[in-house]
Amino acid sequence: MILEVAMLDVKPGETVAFEAAFQQAQSIISSMPGYGGHQLQKCMEKDNRYLLLVTWQTLEDHTQGFRESAEYQQWKALLHHFYDPFPVVEHYQLVTGDKILES
Structure with missing residues (x-):
């Protein structure tokens, strides 16, 4: 899991418009092969900062399967105009610990 x-x-x-757009966009990402779940969390110290966490089966499910899809173009149209600066996306593998992304 990535x-x-x-x-x-x-x-x-x-922020209000972003959150509304994300409500639409989350159905796009959740329909993609290799998708495992996601959370959008709002920062308590900075009102306009969010943390997006998405789990994928493999790195390629995100970097190729999602990012090279027609669905990504819809995601991009809904969300990318809200960001300043444009976010850096990184990928992580679990070294040790318990699950924290459960509802």
Whole structure:
């Protein structure tokens, strides 16, 4: 299992619109092969900062399967105009610990 991590800084004044757009966009990502789950968390110290966590079966499920798909173009159209600066996305593998992404 791979964990995708993205710190999302949303343009000031756009958080309500971003959250509404994300409600639509999450059905896109959750339909992709290799998708394992996601969380969008809002920062308590910075009102316009979010943390997106997505689990994938493999790195390629995200970097090739999702990012090279037509569905990604829909995701991009819904969300990418909200970010400033554009987020850096990183991928992680579990070394040790318990599951923390459960509801």
